[in-house]
Amino acid sequence: MASKYLALPKGVSEARFDAAIKKFTAALGKDNVLTSGEHLQPYTKVMMAVETEKHIPSAIVMATTVEQVQAVVKICNEYKIPVWTISTGRNFGYGSAAPVERGQIVLDLRKMNKIIHIDPELCTALVEPGVTYQQLYDYIEDNKLPLMLSFSAPSAIAGPVGNTMDRGVGYTPYGEHFLMQCGMEVVLANGDVYRTGMGGVKGDKAWQVFKWGYGPTLDGMFTQSNYGICTKMGFWLMPKPPVFKPFEIKFDNEADISEIVEMLRPLRIAQIIPNAVVIAGTLWEAATCNTRRSDYITTPGHTPDHIVKQIQKDKHLGAWNVYAALYGSPEQVEVNWKIVTETIRKAGKGRIVTQEEAGDTQPFKYRAQLMSGVPNLQEFGLYNWRGGGGSMWFAPVSQARGSECDKQVKLAKTILNKHGLDYVGEFIVGWRDMHHVIDVLFDRSSEEETKRANACFAELLDEFEKEGYAVYRVNTAFQERVANSYGPVKRKLEKTIKRALDPNGILAPGKSGIRI
Amino acid sequence: MVSNGNRISTRALPGVLLAALLAVPAMSASAEGTAEISRGQQYYEKICAKCHEAGIGPVLLGRGLPEVIFTTIPRSGLRAMPAFRVSDIDDATLQSLAKYLANSKPKP
Ligand SMILES: Cc1cc2nc3c(=O)[nH]c(=O)nc-3n(C[C@H](O)[C@H](O)[C@H](O)COP(=O)(O)OP(=O)(O)OC[C@H]3O[C@@H](n4cnc5c(N)ncnc54)[C@H](O)[C@@H]3O)c2cc1C
Numbered sequence: 001m002a003s004k005y006l007a008l009p010k011g012v013s014e015a016r017f018d019a020a021i022k023k024f025t026a027a028l029g030k031d032n033v034l035t036s037g038e039h040l041q042p043y044t045k046v047m048m049a050v051e052t053e054k055h056i057p058s059a060i061v062m063a064t065t066v067e068q069v070q071a072v073v074k075i076c077n078e079y080k081i082p083v084w085t086i087s088t089g090r091n092f093g094y095g096s097a098a099p100v101e102r103g104q105i106v107l108d109l110r111k112m113n114k115i116i117h118i119d120p121e122l123c124t125a126l127v128e129p130g131v132t133y134q135q136l137y138d139y140i141e142d143n144k145l146p147l148m149l150s151f152s153a154p155s156a157i158a159g160p161v162g163n164t165m166d167r168g169v170g171y172t173p174y175g176e177h178f179l180m181q182c183g184m185e186v187v188l189a190n191g192d193v194y195r196t197g198m199g200g201v202k203g204d205k206a207w208q209v210f211k212w213g214y215g216p217t218l219d220g221m222f223t224q225s226n227y228g229i230c231t232k233m234g235f236w237l238m239p240k241p242p243v244f245k246p247f248e249i250k251f252d253n254e255a256d257i258s259e260i261v262e263m264l265r266p267l268r269i270a271q272i273i274p275n276a277v278v279i280a281g282t283l284w285e286a287a288t289c290n291t292r293r294s295d296y297i298t299t300p301g302h303t304p305d306h307i308v309k310q311i312q313k314d315k316h317l318g319a320w321n322v323y324a325a326l327y328g329s330p331e332q333v334e335v336n337w338k339i340v341t342e343t344i345r346k347a348g349k350g351r352i353v354t355q356e357e358a359g360d361t362q363p364f365k366y367r368a369q370l371m372s373g374v375p376n377l378q379e380f381g382l383y384n385w386r387g388g389g390g391s392m393w394f395a396p397v398s399q400a401r402g403s404e405c406d407k408q409v410k411l412a413k414t415i416l417n418k419h420g421l422d423y424v425g426e427f428i429v430g431w432r433d434m435h436h437v438i439d440v441l442f443d444r445s446s447e448e449e450t451k452r453a454n455a456c457f458a459e460l461l462d463e464f465e466k467e468g469y470a471v472y473r474v475n476t477a478f479q480e481r482v483a484n485s486y487g488p489v490k491r492k493l494e495k496t497i498k499r500a501l502d503p504n505g506i507l508a509p510g511k512s513g514i515r516i
Numbered sequence: 517m518v519s520n521g522n523r524i525s526t527r528a529l530p531g532v533l534l535a536a537l538l539a540v541p542a543m544s545a546s547a548e549g550t551a552e553i554s555r556g557q558q559y560y561e562k563i564c565a566k567c568h569e570a571g572i573g574p575v576l577l578g579r580g581l582p583e584v585i586f587t588t589i590p591r592s593g594l595r596a597m598p599a600f601r602v603s604d605i606d607d608a609t610l611q612s613l614a615k616y617l618a619n620s621k622p623k624p
Contacts, residue, residue, distance in 0.1 A: 034602070042591050042599035062603055092598065110603035130603070134562065156566050157598070290571045377566040383596030384572065391596075445595070 006040055007056045009081050009103040017058065020079035024061050027071040032111075034060040043089075043097045043106055047391040049442060049453035050477045055098035057084070057106045064112045066231045069187045072107055073229070076506040077189070083107050084508050085229050087129035087162030090154050093393040093439065094166065095476035100510040107229065109161075116232065120145045124182065124208035126234045129161040134375045136160070147237040149373035150174040156375040161233045166473060167223050169428065169435065171370040173274035173327060174238045176430060183207040183234035184219050186227075189502035194228065208234035224473065225494075226508035227501050238373075241327040245337065246368040248353040249344060250318030256349060257320050257409065258402030261429065263347050264322070265400050268429055272336050275371055278323040280363075280426040281409075282308055284439070285317045287385035287424065288363040288378055294387070300449075301420040321363075322350070325371040385424060388443025390453055392477075394460050395437045396469040400429050407467070408436050415463060416440070419456035420449070435472060461485070476510075483513025556612030559605060564613075569623070573597060578622025586614035 003014055012020075024033045034040060035058075044056050061083075063069045076083045082104040089097035089110060099106055113130030118139065125136070133151040140147050149155075150170035152163050163170075164177045174180045184196045197213040198206045211217065222228050251260060260279055267273045283303070296307050312319060326333045326340070344350045358364035366378030383389060394412070398404040405427060413423040416438075425438040440460070442453035454477075461471070461481060470485040483491055494514045498505070505516035560568075560576075567573035576586075587610055593599030605613070 038591075039602060042593065042601040042604075045593040045599035047596075060601075089601065089603075090598065096598070097601065108601065108603050110601065156563055157604070375566070376570075377572065378570055380567055380572045380596060387595065389593075389595035389597075 005035055005058050006037055006044075007058045007103040009058055009105070010101070012079065012081060012103075016079055017081070020075055020081050021059060023075045023078070024059070024072065027075065028061055028063060028068055032062040032064075034062075043108075046096050046098050046476075047093055047389060047444065048095065048475045048477045049390060049392060049440075049444070049450045049457060054102050055095070055100070055476060056102050057099050058103045059105045060108055061105055062108045062111050066185070066187065066193060069107070069109075069229055069231055070191045070193070073187060073189060073191055073506070076105075077504050080504055080506065081105055082506055082509050084511075085109065087165065087230070088132055088157065088159035089162065090158040091162065091166060092154060093391040093475065094473060098476070100476040100479060100508065104508070109229075109231075112231070115139055118143075118145060118147070118237070119208070120147060122209055123147060123237045123239055124234060125160075125237055126183070126208055126232060127160060128232060129230060130159065131161065132157060132159045137373070137375050146240045148172060148174075148240045149237065150177065150180070151370075151373065151375070153370060153379040154377060155370070156377050160235060161230055164233060164235065165223050165230055168473075169276065169430070171276055171278065171323075171367075172238055172325075172373060173271075174236065175276045177235070178220070178223060180236045181219060181233060182209065182211050182236055183232075184222060184230055185232035186222050187229045187231055189228070189504070189507050193231070196222075208236075221497070224512050226511040226514055227497065229507065238327075241329075243330050243333045244325060244327055244372050245333050246323070246325040246355055246364075246371050247340070248358065248364055248367070249322040249350045250353065251320040251322070251350050252318060254319045254409070255406070257405040257427075259347065260320055260322060260350070260402070261400060261405055261427070261434070262402040263343055264324070264429065265432075267340065267343065268400070269432060272339050273324045274327055275325055277429040278367070278426055279429070280321045280323070281423065282312045282317050282319055282321075283385065283422055283424045284382065284426050285321050285363055286311045286315055287383075288366065288381040289315060290362065290381055290384065291315060292384050292387070293422075302417040303422050318351075323367045323371065325368070382424065382439050382441065386422070386441045386443055388445045388449070390440075390442035390444030390450060392440045392453065392457050392475050393437060393473070394440055394457060395435050395471050395473060396464050397472045398434050398436065398469060400432055400434045404434065405436075408464075408469070411463060411467065412436070412438055412460065415459050416456060419452045419459070421453060421456055479510060480513040554612045554616055555609045556614065557616040559609055559613050560616060567597075575623075576617050577620040579617075579620075581618060583611075583614040583618040586617045587611060 008017055046055055084099035084104040085107045086097050087109050109129035112128045114128045116126040118125045133155040150172040152158050152168045164181050167178050169175050183199050186194045196219045197211050198204045264277050268277055326336045366376050369376050416423050428435045443449045465485050474482045498514050499516050509515040568576050590600040
């Protein structure tokens with residue numbers, strides 16, 4: 001019999017779901033409870049190489065207050081309804097706004113979007129989940145605050161709470177976002193409202209300035225997990241520096257990658273270069289300056305090396321393109337610039353490009369914007385490389401050592417090419433670590449290519465695991481698989497915590513492979 | 517569990533509209549824009565333009581495309597274009613945006 005819902009939660013009858021929907025409607029108002037296909041449609045748009053049907057929600061509920069979030073959790077417990085929470089819901093390449101499992105309801109907190117406060121002296125912020133980076137940027141500009149944001153590349157539409165809850169990264173000296181998070185308010189599965197750090201102290205004013213509080217510090221356990229729903233988050237903002245000097249270094253040969261990392265790591269660890277150093281491959285660069293694969297080749301499959309070389313030449317790109325920046329007073333920047341240029345000069349390779357030389361050209365422009373907290377969406381150019389809207393990030397973590405790079409690039413490229421896909425990747429040198437971020441791009445409108453991309457992703461995970469690598473984050477189709485990479489003891493502990501905190505297993509079952 | 521007839525697909529969009537969207541911009545056929553900046557125009561300039569005027573998404577201004585394109589595609593997304601939920605842009609703002617784009621002139 002046809003259901004009036006697009007999907008139902010696992011094990012929940014339609015009649016039971018009707019009753020739950022009635023309660024949600026009473027708690028949130030009818031405009032904040034969506035069940036029609038038309039309203040659910042935007043929540044079903046995924047980029048992963050699996051069928052859309054596998055991640056269709058049963059309903060959307062929208063809350064704007066902590067009390068409403070508590071009410072949602074209560075109803076979910078009563079009717080055993082699994083609930084997937086999103087803040088700004090722009091987790092592209094990781095699952096977008098769709099739930100990890102078909103039939104979960106989505107709690108959309110996008111309309112809970114107050115900037116509660118920004119302190120321009122202590123350089124802190126406290127925001128609700130629906131606040132976007134663009135909204136923060138406008139607020140900072142309108143109020144002429146001497147502060148700088150750090151954000152993920154889809155900055156104009158994504159937001160700090162969702163990004164930090166998934167432990168995302170940005171490109172300024174404050175780019176390790178979870179490191180800069182300070183104070184969190186979480187609604188637990190039993191409806192309690194828990195504040196981390198100093199947040200539980202009556203009359204306290206230090207919630208956004210001192211992370212640890214007293215006793216166990218639990219903030220981390222709420223990220224990439226399903227132990228609570230974050231309703232407020234504090235974080236630190238960087239004071240806007242008097243001088244910002246972005247630069248690029250182009251290296252002509254693929255084999256240069258090891259040397260680049262060895263050369264730059266000491267500068268990065270010593271904070272001479274204070275932001276994450278990005279080392280982007282040719283195709284990433286090409287795509288973000290609006291180059292399409294079809295401009296060069298129309299046969300399916302991977303792009304042959306000679307064409308990649310041709311693109312490199314035509315577009316004046318490096319085989320590797322390093323982006324970093326200096327921040328500070330004119331004197332500080334001058335000294336550090338000398339150190340950087342001297343390092344490159346001594347290496348005898350690498351062409352430095354400054355902002356003055358690059359002018360308004362892409363991709364330099366958007367990289368400089370990302371490194372100085374100016375929202376843009378230029379990186380969506382990646383999706384025009386192959387077209388068809390398929391994308392899954394494969395992002396293994398490693399030590400920041402040159403010896404890791406060659407090995408990883410060769411392995412990734414071999415597997416991608418075997419499945420008819422291209423290596424479109426960059427290394428992000430965090431502090432002592434590297435995220436090797438590879439966009440597994442495919443044409444999602446082709447069923448055959450989608451299948452290939454799925455097999456490719458699975459093989460990437462398997463083969464990298466054999467070499468001792470695991471990813472730092474993954475799309476919702478592979479969360480169970482990646483949980484296994486981290487070993488059985490971790491999984492057992494996570495389950496124990498889950499059972500203790502959420503005995504009905506209502507909060508995002510399956511997130512990071514965790515369930516009761 | 518069976519999905520009802522309300523299935524989700526970008527293919528639901530009439531092919532002719534899709535073709536129109538992806539085609540080369542038309543040179544004329546735009547009505548006079550209003551003097552004040554509508555909510556829809558504000559949204560376009562703040563968000564949509566970051567792709568649609570950056571060579572990433574197709575040009576939308578001055579195409580003489582019907583309003584329905586601009587009220588349907590944002591909700592479903594299209595290929596790499598993200599879907600915009602009612603919590604991102606409410607129906608009234610989306611309608612205003614559609615009106616603005618449908619009546620816009622090409623950028624000089
Ligand atoms: C071109 C491109 C470039 C990208 N570049 C980057 C990049 O530079 N850095 C990066 O990190 N990512 C990047 N991404 C991936 C992604 O789009 C961003 O990380 C984005 O910030 C995540 O979406 P969001 O901020 O809207 O978070 P959301 O989608 O709201 O949240 C992400 C996840 O966190 C959890 N969550 C969200 N809110 C809550 C809550 N209140 N309580 C509990 N759990 C919650 C959920 O599991 C949710 O799925 C990129 C994507 C694209 C398409």
